[in-house]
Amino acid sequence: MFCGAIMPDGISPYQKVYFTSDTDMVVGYLGQGSSVNFSAQWESPFENSSVGGVAGAISQYGQKLAGGAQVFTGQTSKTSFESRLVWGGQMPPEFTIVVDLMATVNAQIEVNAAITTLIQMSSPQLNNLTPMGRPPATVTLDVGRRLKLMDVVIKDVSFELDAPRTADGFYTHNKVTIQCSGDNMINKSDIPSLFI
DSSP states (O other): OEEESOSOOSOOGGGEEEEEOSSOEEEEEEOTTOEEEOOEEEEOTTTTOSHHHHHHHHOTTHHHHHHHHHHHHSOOSOOGGGGOOEEEEEOOOEEEEEEEEEOSSOHIIIIIHHHHHHHHHTOOBOOSSSSOOBOOOOEEEEETTTEEEEEEEEEEEEEOTTSOBOTTSOBSEEEEEEEEEESSOOOGGGGGGGBO
């Protein structure tokens, strides 16, 4: 199903966001507050590896001895080496996408069906009693025709329940907030290919 901001509206595709699965596509207007976060894990493995810490491992009084020495001498067994960080891994990119949906011709297709389809994209298909159901499929995220990432998992979809409605009960407009991320980290060499 193709739904959302799919009608001719004179709005640039650079101001829209596209979620595409194997069978569906949702188009919406990119809302304020949308963001992406690329995060690395940096750890401090040497935090308690001072001479005093080593002495503490050898003797239960070692740490107290190092502390006592610091009090009397004004010197510490700590070194700047202990504050060194080592890279511990890269996280997949995290997106917060605010999607503004607005009815111009058909509220059911442009707003309600878009919300329903986004929720379906984030949902599994499980069996009642037997295993082997299907987890949620990944989607392709296209932000403004300039940032495109495949294999995106939708983690959270929220929308306004109290948004204005038509006489038929369909939303006239709605703000949908989507939390999603790539399903894997991205290598340095692959970053340029994200930006079209």
